[in-house]
Amino acid sequence: MAPRQGFPPASRGMVIGLLGGSFDPAHDGHVHITREALKRLGLDQVWWLVSPGNPLKVNGPAPMPERLARARSLMRDPRVKVTDLEARLGTRYTAATLERLQAIYPGVHFVWLMGADNLVQFTRWQRWRDILQMVPVGVLARPGWGARARLSKAARSMRAHEVERGESLRLRRAPAWAFVNLPMHPASSSAIRARGEWQR
Numbered sequence: 001m002a003p004r005q006g007f008p009p010a011s012r013g014m015v016i017g018l019l020g021g022s023f024d025p026a027h028d029g030h031v032h033i034t035r036e037a038l039k040r041l042g043l044d045q046v047w048w049l050v051s052p053g054n055p056l057k058v059n060g061p062a063p064m065p066e067r068l069a070r071a072r073s074l075m076r077d078p079r080v081k082v083t084d085l086e087a088r089l090g091t092r093y094t095a096a097t098l099e100r101l102q103a104i105y106p107g108v109h110f111v112w113l114m115g116a117d118n119l120v121q122f123t124r125w126q127r128w129r130d131i132l133q134m135v136p137v138g139v140l141a142r143p144g145w146g147a148r149a150r151l152s153k154a155a156r157s158m159r160a161h162e163v164e165r166g167e168s169l170r171l172r173r174a175p176a177w178a179f180v181n182l183p184m185h186p187a188s189s190s191a192i193r194a195r196g197e198w199q200r
């Protein structure tokens, strides 16, 4: 299945992790969690969805071509596709993106991946309950965010669907989510911007 220009090919039965992000800029932390997710969750691929703009962030990111180029230069693994799918689809809300991808790729098992910091604000995402019904969600450990994520409104609201082992997400049907413990990496885009190493 290679639906159209700019859309990665995928076959029925594949398990593909989706890591959405601003990638403003991409850094070694993204590479690290992607490799760990591939290994620990037994994913066939991970697609980076470089966002046209996080709906909750006031300041827009650097232009898409610059963010894509940086991400592609950093993430060199044939199992990882760095994409601008949301720009191509004309979506920036995750629920809408997932609906479109599931329609375009029938039979592909998508797993949503996000760092623990994102779980803390997950209940502010548009149609977040629908997202949980659409795809299994893996919440990846991030330094400084473990306790806040575990105590977050999202974690409490979704408790009934929490599974103990992230490794099982590849076999689960939604709704299911898990904390995925992995060796943590401290990198963040905001720290890189604060050091003046990346201009918007």
Ligand SMILES: Nc1ncnc2c1ncn2[C@@H]1O[C@H](COP(=O)(O)OP(=O)(O)OP(=O)(O)O)[C@@H](O)[C@H]1O
Binding pocket: 019, 020, 021, 022, 023, 024, 029, 030, 033, 113, 114, 115, 116, 117, 118, 140, 141, 142, 143, 185, 186, 187, 188, 189, 190, 191
């Ligand atoms: N070091 C990290 N450990 C775990 N998850 C991470 C890490 N860096 C980024 N992520 C996750 O990757 C996804 C994309 O992150 P994003 O592009 O926003 O980078 P960021 O470093 O979080 O940026 P910023 O500092 O601007 O918020 C998010 O789900 C985020 O939680």
Ligand SMILES: O=C(O)c1ccc[n+]([C@@H]2O[C@H](COP(=O)([O-])O)[C@@H](O)[C@H]2O)c1
Binding pocket: 019, 020, 021, 022, 023, 049, 051, 053, 054, 055, 056, 057, 092, 093, 094, 095, 118, 124, 125, 126
């Ligand atoms: O759908 C939403 O309402 C929504 C709100 C905030 C963030 N997101 C998504 O969360 C992902 C992580 O965003 P970021 O900026 O933290 O890298 C990215 O794919 C965003 O589109 C989605």
